[in-house]
Amino acid sequence: MKSIKSKIYAIFLGLLIVSCSGYLDEENLGNTTAENFYSTKDGYEGLVNATYATLRDVYEPTPYIFCAGTDLFFAAHPEVPLGLASYQTLTPGEANVERLFRSLYQSIQIANLALHYADKVEDFPELQSRIAEVKAIRAYYYFMLVQQFGDVSIVENLVNQPITHFERDSASNVYQFIIDQMTEAIVDLPPTQSNFGRVTKRAAQHILAKVYLTRGYETYGEGVADFTKAATLADEAINGQGLNLAFGDLFKYKNDKNEEILWSVQYNKSNSGEVSHNWDYPWGPLVQGANDGVIKKNTLHPTEYLFTLFDDNDTRFEGTFLNIKTNPYTGYLLNPTTTPVQYYYPRTAAQIADVPNWRAEDPVNRTNTIISPMDPHWWDGLNQTDYPALKKFDRVQTAVPSVQYTHDIYLARLGETYLIAAEAYLKSNNPGNAIARVNTVRQRAGVSVVGNVDIDFILDERARELAGEGFRWLDLKRTGKLIDYTKVRNPDIKGLFDGGTNPFLGIDGQLKILRPIPLAVISLDNGEYPQNPGY
Structure with a gap:
């Protein structure tokens, strides 16, 4: 994808938002103003591509915040942040948590810039698709935020001057915003794209299925109705496609752009x-x-x-x-x-x-x-x-x-789509379809089909299928299994429990299930920006 040459400054909670290194570099193209440049097709396409580039910034670091502190991997080196590995010392000062929070809002701001110019740019054939792509990426970022942090601020418009205080929107409202934005995007997204890595209708359906699935577990969710929508969307994303590749080929050298990848963060061979x-x-x-x-x-x-x-x-x-x-x-x-x-x-x-x-x-x-x-x-x-x-x-x-x-880092692939459908069907009281979706995944893996599944089995299947891909912490948090699984399967956490310490127990008697709101966010807000329970 093309790069766009510009530098963006804005303030979110007092944190300076700067350009994505390597993608948004300052350059004055013949004294052209942003207003003029972004109103052209080339300028706007570059702005959309800059939005895609933010995915690389979000996913660039060693994936401790995505993979540490679960039942699949434990910390075997002091490089792993102790708070993420075993929770007891997790505080609002944890740098990996702050980096995720910061990079997500920086990325949202770039998406907001693209959407700001959406009604100012000249018309061109792909415009509605490009707007939908940006909406889908921004909604995905809010989905990451609400899962990690709960209540967060919805910043829907371009921030082009300092703002000294933000209110935290309820997680319920954040989920509704995500659903509304992704639903709008699906209408205008094409089933396929000429450039691999752009968001397609099926990729958005996969993500929205996961959004409904996740919200269905929450007290403010709609329960069976959410699970039913998740199942329907997952099947629409599957679109009748089987798991035709051998599992080993999914991550094969130079095979990143294979038929089962619905959406990924792109990394090409480079200098x-x-x-x-x-x-x-x-x-x-x-x-x-x-x-x-x-x-x-x-x-x-x-x-x-x-x-x-x-x-x-x-x-x-x-x-x-x-x-x-x-x-x-x-x-x-x-x-x-x-x-x-x-x-x-x-x-x-x-x-x-x-x-x-x-x-x-x-x-x-x-x-x-x-x-x-x-x-x-x-x-x-x-x-x-x-x-x-x-x-x-x-x-x-x-x-x-x-x-x-x-x-490449896979954000949505077909094997997981089947497992999203399986979990959604199970939770919407349709075990027959849940078993069928699980067995499709198992048959590709060469193992025997099963005649019964429960949530523990589906989570086992997700572990076998998706180990190391950055979803496990979110899986355990979504299903309420984070403490139950880690205290018997993760040796670091098990050792604390065996010694009589619950590392998830916070200073206020609340459990550390959500991540802490970074200290920098709270200290730089001129109003009251509440901390999450447990911190």
Whole structure:
């Protein structure tokens, strides 16, 4: 997508909103004013593309706020913020929480700028679609905010002068705003786009299905009515498409633009120094100073629950985890026939029994391989080097010239759409359809179909399908399972509970389920901006 050259300044709660680095750089194009430039097709297209670029800013950091403190991964390194990993020390000063809050509102402001010029720009064939795309992205950002923070301020118009106080809108009103905006967007969004990565009707239906599903659990939600709408929207997003790809192909090297991706944050091969994300970094095992330029650390370590969750023939395990370790690390991608295998990680009895045949298939690269079958050392947080790495976001960086491949981040993909439908059908008292949607996902994975599901099974299925993709904390919060699951499956949190401490219990006797409102927001507001319970 094209970039747009400009710099935007505005104030939200006293926080300076600046341009997205690498995308919005100050440049005066022949003394053209913003009013004139954004009223042209090219100017407006650039502004829409700048809105898309904000997705990269939101998702750029190491994904601790999305993946830490769940039942799938625990903190195995002091780099992981302790408050996000085990909640007890989570405070309004947590930098990762403030960054998310800040980047979401900065991104909303850029979307507001695009919508501000929507009725000032010259007409062109794609205009209504572009407006709908921006509305959908902004609604998605508000969905992120309301799930993380609860009551938040709805800033619907362009802020072009300092504002010293904002009121927090109720979560109920925020959800209604999201639903209204996404519903409007769906009307004007096309079923397909010429540029992969633009929001389509099906992508918006997927997100809106998740919005209704999430609101249905809330006391202010509409219960069965919300779940029914979620199920209908999810099926509309599915649109009769089956899960035709092998699971391992979904995250395959250079296969980011596959048929099952409804919407993603785009990262193309680019020169070193261009924008990228850090989602490949925390999954270990330790890879540092390798000659392929890859750095991975054991910071977010898979739990015993996650490692042992897969049936023997579930292809999602090998599609999620790298069951070998090569040197260099990315040799398994770039030079699989000539790169020695240091470790092999068989997990089933059949795989262990077949090790001699496995070696014989490639004696040059496998004769000296260390065989490391599944046992408790896999989920020992002190184990820095010898366990299967989560590979979904593996990047490639060669030495000279330094060219980097950064994997796209999937925001909506078809496998999850089926599981959204399954959960929505279950909650709307239609277990037959719930079972059918789950079994579609399981059949692609090569495991047996089931005849009964409950919410725990669906969450197990979501763990198998979506591990590491940034949804688990939201899943557990949505379904009310955050404390119940983590206190028995996450060793950090379990240790606190076993010692008699509930790390979720806040200073006011309330539970820390929502994230804290950042201290900078409260201190810079000239009025009263209330803190969330527990902080």
